[in-house]
Amino acid sequence: MSRLPAARRRQTIWRQLDAAARWALPGAMLAFGLFLLGLPFHIPGQALLRPAYAMGCVYFWSLFRPGSMPIPLTGLIGLLLDLMGVTPPGLWAVLLILLQSATLLARRRLAPRRFLFTWAAFTGFAAGTSLLAWGMQSGLGFSLLPLWPSGLEILISAALYPALAAVLVRVHRGAAAVELS
Amino acid sequence: MIRLSVPFRQAVSRLSPVLMLMLSLGCILIGRADQHFDEDLRAGLNDILAPAYMVFATPIQAAEHGTGVVGHLFSLSEENAQLREQNEELLQWQEVAMALQAQNDALKASMNYVPSPMPQYSTGEVVADTGGVYDRSVLVLVPPANGNPQSLVGAVAMDGRGVAGRVVEAGARSARVLLISDLNSRIPVALGANGAPALMAGRNDPTPALIYWSPGQPPAEGAMVLTSAQGGAFPPGLPVGVVHYNAQNDPVVLPLANLDALRLLRLFSYPDNLPVLTQIPHTKPAPESRHGKRH
Numbered sequence: 001m002s003r004l005p006a007a008r009r010r011q012t013i014w015r016q017l018d019a020a021a022r023w024a025l026p027g028a029m030l031a032f033g034l035f036l037l038g039l040p041f042h043i044p045g046q047a048l049l050r051p052a053y054a055m056g057c058v059y060f061w062s063l064f065r066p067g068s069m070p071i072p073l074t075g076l077i078g079l080l081l082d083l084m085g086v087t088p089p090g091l092w093a094v095l096l097i098l099l100q101s102a103t104l105l106a107r108r109r110l111a112p113r114r115f116l117f118t119w120a121a122f123t124g125f126a127a128g129t130s131l132l133a134w135g136m137q138s139g140l141g142f143s144l145l146p147l148w149p150s151g152l153e154i155l156i157s158a159a160l161y162p163a164l165a166a167v168l169v170r171v172h173r174g175a176a177a178v179e180l181s
Numbered sequence: 182m183i184r185l186s187v188p189f190r191q192a193v194s195r196l197s198p199v200l201m202l203m204l205s206l207g208c209i210l211i212g213r214a215d216q217h218f219d220e221d222l223r224a225g226l227n228d229i230l231a232p233a234y235m236v237f238a239t240p241i242q243a244a245e246h247g248t249g250v251v252g253h254l255f256s257l258s259e260e261n262a263q264l265r266e267q268n269e270e271l272l273q274w275q276e277v278a279m280a281l282q283a284q285n286d287a288l289k290a291s292m293n294y295v296p297s298p299m300p301q302y303s304t305g306e307v308v309a310d311t312g313g314v315y316d317r318s319v320l321v322l323v324p325p326a327n328g329n330p331q332s333l334v335g336a337v338a339m340d341g342r343g344v345a346g347r348v349v350e351a352g353a354r355s356a357r358v359l360l361i362s363d364l365n366s367r368i369p370v371a372l373g374a375n376g377a378p379a380l381m382a383g384r385n386d387p388t389p390a391l392i393y394w395s396p397g398q399p400p401a402e403g404a405m406v407l408t409s410a411q412g413g414a415f416p417p418g419l420p421v422g423v424v425h426y427n428a429q430n431d432p433v434v435l436p437l438a439n440l441d442a443l444r445l446l447r448l449f450s451y452p453d454n455l456p457v458l459t460q461i462p463h464t465k466p467a468p469e470s471r472h473g474k475r476h
Contacts, residue, residue, distance in 0.1 A: 035230070035233070035234075036237070038230075038234065038309040038310060038311060038320075039234065039237055039238055039241060039308075039309060039310075040238060040241070040307055040308065040309060040310050040319070040442075040443075040444075041241065041310075042441060042442040044441060046310055046312075047310060047312030047313055047314070047316070047317070048314060050313070051313065051314060070197070071197045071198050071201050072197060072201055074201075075201040075204065075205055078205065079205070079208065080226075082219075083219070083222055083223050083226045084226070084230075084309075084311060085311055085312065085313035085316055085318075086311065086312070086313060086316040086318050086357075086359075087313050087315075087316070088209050088212045088213065088219065089208050089209065089212045089218070089219045089222060089223075090204075090205040090206065090207070090208030090209040090212060091205075091209055093201070093204075093205035093208065094202060094205040094206060094209070097198060097201050097202050097205060098202070100198075101198050130314070133314065134314075137314075137315055140209070140213065145315055145364065146384075146385065149314045149315060149385060150314060153314050
């Protein structure tokens, strides 16, 4: 066994479990966070936090660990977001997949840049996603919805991202880090 | 583990965004075509999540209610004195109420009044805020419905002070209440003492707007807003709020219910035998009436 190179060595069940847990942590964290944000904390504007949190997480993990946020998982998370709220099922799935695709396309240019630049890029992506959400919901409801909740959503997303990134960077380097051996 | 060839895996990874996008768009289309599709999915998910929400919400509520058992002990004698005082006051009111009830009964009896049907109600704790960017709704944990959970759909949700919303989806353990501030909420209301009709429309902010009031009777500032039985969706006379003119000089309703911090909701299911609106026949008047005019 020791003759084989390290990469080809057969892994024990514990190593496999450990790797699976590290791989699944970003998605599980995202889903659990969505659940927690539904609790009645009675914060004004709490309803806006959930999409902002989902967009921030999807952006961050697509940028720095796309392997842990495969597109089918993003779709499921979006569906969960729709079903936990009252939006038509599949709407946020489409939006989050579009956000992730855009992030993946720009990944090579964004990832090595400074934090301020990635923050600005996220604000841009969140703005696009929120406006698209407004357009889709207006179209599906056959009525022109007011634009200000989307504006508020963009502001909240932009304000939430630094705090979210600070936590996610730690997770990225710590518990979710890919073990190299 | 299944080993796939590298080109195949690359093709899959390149195609998966497109495939998932198409799946999600299909989901939206199915949701548009079949209303029950998302209702069933949501009710199922809510029934699974509601107990979990309950588990997590309990410590939050315990923390909100202050310092717990020890803290309450210190204020016990103070509270007792206050309650005794309040009790005396309430006993006086009880006498007034009983006198009024006797008078009311006598008056109703002399007018052959038909009492409105008594609603059934169940009380539930608000366990989750399920709103979104354009939605205002909450999830309520309800006792397991005996038999048909759909009987709760359409129930009027009230907190201690006024109407908070209506049940739009109900599962076996949970019900989703669309709040009166939601964009999709339209409630027929009666304004003031003379019950001038109007429609209360949610605007996604704390104060729903008043629309379609009759031009001759503009809503008066401070007038009471009650539900109206027009359309048959609501029983008449439930308290909703108070009329207020906002900065743009548009009449809005200040809801009595504390919509930002709902904790307990009572869901009133009214029986279906509400008075039916008089049907206005669309046929031509019968020849007798013409006959009558000749005289």
